[in-house]
Amino acid sequence: MTLTITNASKTYPDGTRALRPTSLTVGPGEILSLLGPSGCGKTTLLRIIAGLERPDPGSEVRFGDEDVTRLAVERRNVGMVFQSYALFPNMSVCANIGYGLKVRKVPAAELTRRVDEVLALCRLEDHAERPVTALSGGQRQRVALARAVAPRPRILLLDEPLSALDAALRDSLRDELAAMLRQFDITAVFVTHDQSEALAIADRIAVMSDGVMQQIGKPEELYRSPASAFVARFIGNAMPLPGRMEPGRLVLKGGVLPVPEAAGRSDVYVRAEDIHLDEDGPLQGTLETVSFSGGHYRLGIRDVVEDTLFATHPGRQAPAPGDRVRLRISPDDLVFLPQSGHMPE
Amino acid sequence: MHMTMPRVLQLAVTLLTAAFLIVPAIQSVLAGLTVNYFRGISSGLTLKWLGQVWELYAGSIALSMWLAVTCLAVTLVIGVPAAYALAKSPGRMSRVLEEFISLPLAVPGLALALALLQLYGSMQGFRTSWLFILVGHVLYTLPFMVRSVLAVLMAMDLRSLEESAATLGASSWTRFRTVVVPNAMPGILAGALTVVTLSIGEFNLTWMLHTPYLKTLPVGLADSYASMRLEIASAYTLVFFVMIVPLLMAMQWATDRAQRITR
Numbered sequence: 310m311t312l313t314i315t316n317a318s319k320t321y322p323d324g325t326r327a328l329r330p331t332s333l334t335v336g337p338g339e340i341l342s343l344l345g346p347s348g349c350g351k352t353t354l355l356r357i358i359a360g361l362e363r364p365d366p367g368s369e370v371r372f373g374d375e376d377v378t379r380l381a382v383e384r385r386n387v388g389m390v391f392q393s394y395a396l397f398p399n400m401s402v403c404a405n406i407g408y409g410l411k412v413r414k415v416p417a418a419e420l421t422r423r424v425d426e427v428l429a430l431c432r433l434e435d436h437a438e439r440p441v442t443a444l445s446g447g448q449r450q451r452v453a454l455a456r457a458v459a460p461r462p463r464i465l466l467l468d469e470p471l472s473a474l475d476a477a478l479r480d481s482l483r484d485e486l487a488a489m490l491r492q493f494d495i496t497a498v499f500v501t502h503d504q505s506e507a508l509a510i511a512d513r514i515a516v517m518s519d520g521v522m523q524q525i526g527k528p529e530e531l532y533r534s535p536a537s538a539f540v541a542r543f544i545g546n547a548m549p550l551p552g553r554m555e556p557g558r559l560v561l562k563g564g565v566l567p568v569p570e571a572a573g574r575s576d577v578y579v580r581a582e583d584i585h586l587d588e589d590g591p592l593q594g595t596l597e598t599v600s601f602s603g604g605h606y607r608l609g610i611r612d613v614v615e616d617t618l619f620a621t622h623p624g625r626q627a628p629a630p631g632d633r634v635r636l637r638i639s640p641d642d643l644v645f646l647p648q649s650g651h652m653p654e
Numbered sequence: 655m656h657m658t659m660p661r662v663l664q665l666a667v668t669l670l671t672a673a674f675l676i677v678p679a680i681q682s683v684l685a686g687l688t689v690n691y692f693r694g695i696s697s698g699l700t701l702k703w704l705g706q707v708w709e710l711y712a713g714s715i716a717l718s719m720w721l722a723v724t725c726l727a728v729t730l731v732i733g734v735p736a737a738y739a740l741a742k743s744p745g746r747m748s749r750v751l752e753e754f755i756s757l758p759l760a761v762p763g764l765a766l767a768l769a770l771l772q773l774y775g776s777m778q779g780f781r782t783s784w785l786f787i788l789v790g791h792v793l794y795t796l797p798f799m800v801r802s803v804l805a806v807l808m809a810m811d812l813r814s815l816e817e818s819a820a821t822l823g824a825s826s827w828t829r830f831r832t833v834v835v836p837n838a839m840p841g842i843l844a845g846a847l848t849v850v851t852l853s854i855g856e857f858n859l860t861w862m863l864h865t866p867y868l869k870t871l872p873v874g875l876a877d878s879y880a881s882m883r884l885e886i887a888s889a890y891t892l893v894f895f896v897m898i899v900p901l902l903m904a905m906q907w908a909t910d911r912a913q914r915i916t917r
Contacts, residue, residue, distance in 0.1 A: 359821055360821075361817055361820070361821070382817075382820045382821060383820045383821075383822075383823050383824055383825055384823070385821075386823070387821055388821065388822075389817075389818065389821040391814050391817070391818055393811055393814050395811060395814035395815050395817065395818040396818075397815065397818075397819075397833055397837070398810070398837060399833075399836040399837050399839075408819070408822050408824075408832075409822035409823055412819075412822060412823045412824045412825075412828055412832070413823050456818075456822070457821070457822075460822065460823065466821075
């Protein structure tokens with residue numbers, strides 16, 4: 310089912326504008342992620358889609374051809390996974406999953422069949438009769454997902470579904486969740502503040518900040534050609550390279566970097582994984598910090614630009630703090646953005 | 655086995671305190687079962703006084719039971735939705751309202767009864783009906799129900815639970831029935847038993863509100879102390895014990911159960 314949002318906005322009674330007019334289309338079976346820091350309006354948008362928040366006049370939400378803007382939440386037929394999961398503590402796993410079917414008065418035989426089906430899909434058969442309070446975090450998350458999809462909702466909404474889990478579990482459940490969502494083949498909107506979750510799970514990502522949708526596109530698109538400094542920083546932590554732009558070159562504190570002629574007057578950004586240690590590199594700096602993070606070292610380098618520049622170094626050994634290092638950045642890996650105006654010399 | 659000095663002292667104080675409390679109760683119970691209180695147990699044991707209590711005060715006992723049950727029904731019907739409403743709107747107004755509901759706890763029962771009498775005392779049919787006493791009991795016990803239910807509702811994530819039920823298609827009445835009430839059950843149960851025991855034992859207010867034809871258990875007790883033989887009054891106490899002790903035990907059990915569910 311296609312989800313179409315037109316000019317959705319939300320202003321609270323105290324005048325706070327949680328969401329500026331936003332339009333968005335999510336195709337059938339597509340998984341869209343709303344990504345942004347807390348307070349960016351992503352949860353508000355999700356709650357408007359669910360019907361839990363009443364948008365400002367002029368907003369429109371359509372499920373397929375049906376205008377649901379004024380339809381009460383209980384009649385919208387959406388499935389929602391809450392951040393806290395909000396499982397009913399007075400019910401068993403089975404009863405939680407069957408709740409949506411039961412309130413819709415689905416006949417008992419059909420209900421049992423559908424619950425069993427979803428139990429199997431979410432690999433919860435062994436826990437069917439247990440109280441939800443006896444489950445682990447990961448199991449609870451699966452119950453919440455199973456409960457949301459059991460009534461076959463038109464749209465599936467997920468509000469930070471992984472943030473209640475501890476870090477170790479989160480990584481493994483992220484891929485599991487991505488696989489399950491593909492399996493359901495249902496239009497889904499999924500809110501997160503964690504870029505790695507969005508990159509791993511979503512077909513498309515909408516980056517939001519301050520109630521405004523900054524950019525929407527495929528994960529690779531957002532990563533390779535961000536439209537604004539915010540997106541560049543938020544996805545993949547791009548760092549600015551403030552320097553003097555000259556035709557075909559960028560003059561930095563630590564050296565001169567070749568750039569394509571076409572770059573013109575723009576702000577230049579680079580990501581840590583695109584900065585390489587190279588004895589013949591054009592840039593020079595002093596190593597300030599070295600931290601080992603398993604697969605690679607994270608190097609903090611000063612004197613290349615005003616701020617510390619970070620580089621990831623995949624080698625088995627790293628230079629020591631205080632060493633002079635030379636760096637190479639391929640022109641293809643640079644991110645060029647329209648000049649913001651303010652630029653330190 | 656040697657006991658240290660502090661242990662001995664501790665035991666002695668505990669036993670003394672227990673004896674101080676329980677001996678009068680035992681004595682009273684025994685008095686209700688002896689043939690002649692002034693001659694003591696040696697005069698023999700009898701159930702005669704219990705029989706007389708039943709003859710004289712069966713009506714009071716029935717009235718008390720009936721009042722407790724109806725009082726419970728009313729506090730459930732008013733108190734549970736009230737607690738739900740308070741829990742759903744965590745504004746300043748609801749805090750003020752919560753305090754307001756609790757006011758009857760702080761005001762002496764006599765004052766409450768006086769107020770009721772001043773306002774409704776002249777309404778003949780109402781004044782002489784058991785409903786008049788019921789109003790007093792509800793006024794006095796409602797805060798216990800509201801507070802007990804409210805505490806449980808506030809401890810859970812009511813908003814998310816209701817929202818998730820709503821996205822699953824449940825109307826507000828269905829949500830209340832299938833999610834709110836079952837999860838508030840420990841609080842409702844604890845509140846219910848408090849209400850019942852308080853209603854059965856309430857004296858202050860009831861004594862002011864009662865008429866000669868409408869005596870509750872405690873009012874009857876006071877009456878028998880004032881006008882009957884000591885043996886009958888004591889037998890009355892025994893009847894009271896027999897009724898109230900199982901209730902207290904049930905209350906304890908419910909509280910334990912409630913704690914187990916919340917954990």
